[in-house]
Amino acid sequence: MSASKFRQRAFSLIELVIVVVIIGIIAAIAIPRMSRGATGAAENAIKSDLAMFRNALELFQTENGGQYPANAAAVAQALTGYSDGSGNTTAYVPARPNGFPYGPYMKDIPKLPLGTGKDSATIAAAAGAGVGWVYDSTTHDIKANTGNATYDAW
Numbered sequence: 838m839s840a841s842k843f844r845q846r847a848f849s850l851i852e853l854v855i856v857v858v859i860i861g862i863i864a865a866i867a868i869p870r871m872s873r874g875a876t877g878a879a880e881n882a883i884k885s886d887l888a889m890f891r892n893a894l895e896l897f898q899t900e901n902g903g904q905y906p907a908n909a910a911a912v913a914q915a916l917t918g919y920s921d922g923s924g925n926t927t928a929y930v931p932a933r934p935n936g937f938p939y940g941p942y943m944k945d946i947p948k949l950p951l952g953t954g955k956d957s958a959t960i961a962a963a964a965g966a967g968v969g970w971v972y973d974s975t976t977h978d979i980k981a982n983t984g985n986a987t988y989d990a991w
Contacts, residue, residue, distance in 0.1 A: 893942035909972040952983025
């Protein structure tokens with residue numbers, strides 16, 4: 838193969854620089870969009886988890902004579918275990934215990950997907966380190982412990 842034919846098949850330095858610049862522009866556009874997508878997915882997960890919690894609490898209250906779980910410590914067992922219709926609960930076991938015909942209302946407590954309490958499935962009465970969800974026993978509402986006022990108001 839002659840030298841002139843070889844030069845025609847190779848890329849010039851300018852062509853390579855142009856390709857690298859184009860790849861850089863595409864990356865500059867795509868990377869921020871992908872990171873926003875991950876945050877948006879986590880936000881939607883929080884909204885979905887809160888809706889699931891609130892529906893489970895309402896169903897528990899309906900089936901237990903108008904009683905909600907007494908405090909934050911009782912919420913997890915009340916929603917993932919069995920109840921007797923009077924507000925008494927027992928932990929989940931494979932065979933339903935006699936006298937506990939209701940529940941479970943949730944399979945398990947979901948982990949918080951983002952924020953201060955990220956990856957925690959703990960339910961407490963007040964926000965703090967390692968707490969995923971905050972249950973208010975006076976209003977019977979549950980909120981996410983993200984440390985972000987927007988998310989925490991959902």
